[in-house]
Amino acid sequence: MQDTIFKVGLIGLGSMGRNHLRVLSMLKGFELAFVADADAQVAANAGDIHGVPGVVDPTPLLPDVDAVVICTPTVTHAQYIRLAAAHVKNIFVEKPLTATLGEAREIAVLAEERGLNLQVGFIERFNPAVLALKTVLERTERVISLDFTRTNKVSARITDVDVVTDLMIHDIDLALYLNGPARSVAAHGFGHGSMVDFASALITHENGQFSRIQASRVTDKKIRQITGTCVDMYVDCDLLSKEILIHRQSQVNESGSLPYTISAIQETVAIAPQEALLSELQSFMAMCRDPATAARVPGIEASVAAMEICAQIQAEV
Template identity: 55%
Template sequence: MNATAPVRIGIIGLGRMGQNHLRILSLLAGADLRFVYDLDADNARRIVGSTGVAVATDIEQALSEVEAVVIASPTTTHQAYIELAAQHVSNIFVEKPVTDRLETSLAMRDFVESRGLNFQVGLIERFNPAVDQMKKLLDRSEQVVSVDFVRTNKLSARITDVDVVTDLMIHDIDLALYLNGPTVAVSAHGVAEGPMIDYAAALLTHANGRFSRIQASRITDKKMRSIQATCKDMFVDCELLRKEITLSRQSEVEQRPGEPYRITALEEKIEVQPREALQLELQAFLGSCRGNPAPGAPGVREGVDAMIVCDQILKAILG
């Protein structure tokens, strides 16, 4: 593989996320987008339009002509496409979750590691510039006590194969593990509208003594993405959609004779660079294809670790 040439890459699946990958990879200088593949070839041609990207009808032939692939197909098809792609390429990016079930995700972890694949999971929030700043703040804190995560959406017609835990909550489960480390206990409750869980709340206790409280809903009529950290030396409020961080500190406690306590608070806005997370995520993957892995990029182990916690939450809710 030429260390400086663009990476020859293809996309499997042209749903919403596949179309986002198409948009970014079509623009990145480090990518040579050779094909897109979707079971609905006519729809794929409509989506591709005048971009000049080929629509493959023979997926094995298309895979034999590239160095890397992005799998953005329905979750239930991930395992089959990972196994197929691995016959032709050693660089695989798969949208979260790794597969639709813990058992097959564990099998894919063993499969990926036994073959020595360069494998990245699409846990995109790790590449949100606000999360990067949040981690730096927490790493410098005297004592992090608890981190709260909220992620809500209205129920989407495009999501029919996974519940809210593996669809939405998995992002914050991964961030909780990324920011606070491994867990020692997980508890949860939730609500199911029909056959799948649409609201879930979980409490994660981490090995370092921190707590993560995670709420995910797709029956809430408001889109929210937030992280709030309670520390002994500060409170951090991070709004992921607007990429805004506010830092609050208690600067002084004063009491004069005969008067009540007076507390002076200091509030500070933390600057966050306006970068698109998907672009950063795909640039990290392309770099890893050339032997330059990005620190913190989630591989198969991180993807499976998140699935293990997802499974614990599902079992706590469903019994």
């Protein structure tokens, strides 16, 4: 199975879809079989460049592929998952899984019935800074609270979901990934009409730890940051620059036994460069080869859990 080449179809050639196309076209183990987009010209152009069919309707081509990657607008995710599931077991869909929690639960039932191997595009799980942070937190004496900040200016390409489903869901998933299942959620926010543009939430986890999450689309400054307060250290993780700083508690020479006093200790964690999207699609390929590895990737269960918290936050806001 290690040498198996999987034929993969890509549906959706927007900004994220083009990134997937770039990686899929050079990833050993995947053979691009077709590209599809609602814009016939966009699909045809991409197909010509990569030497594969470029279509609007992928339905006739689905029986001949082993896997499908879905990067269409959120409101169409459920539609395309159902379409692909009629022919293919291996499905990757960009986050969020679906536009609504109800649809997500329906897809969860479908996935169980069809035995789907379904991965959801929570790309920050594959950010090398997050992977390093998880190791750091596993070695601390105790995590008290994690703070997540994610800001962006309003995107012209994201018009179908609010800041909670667009941005905050990444950190909700990370909060559950790093701190465990949630016990309760409290939130407040700001928006225009029914579209939330700023949200702040406090998640209390079942293990007694806390996650404070803030997401905004009303600022031009782009921030992707996680900070951790632990009993024995403070951790500052920048997801953009891929940097982690650890601030240890000061050591005071109260007895006078040492000729010096350490007032602060700061450590820098070395992080090896790695493209998160490449790692993410490599994990999808591994799942295609061996479904037993599905437990290592964000799938249906993780996505529904994150969307349940999104729904609670949106209701409170």
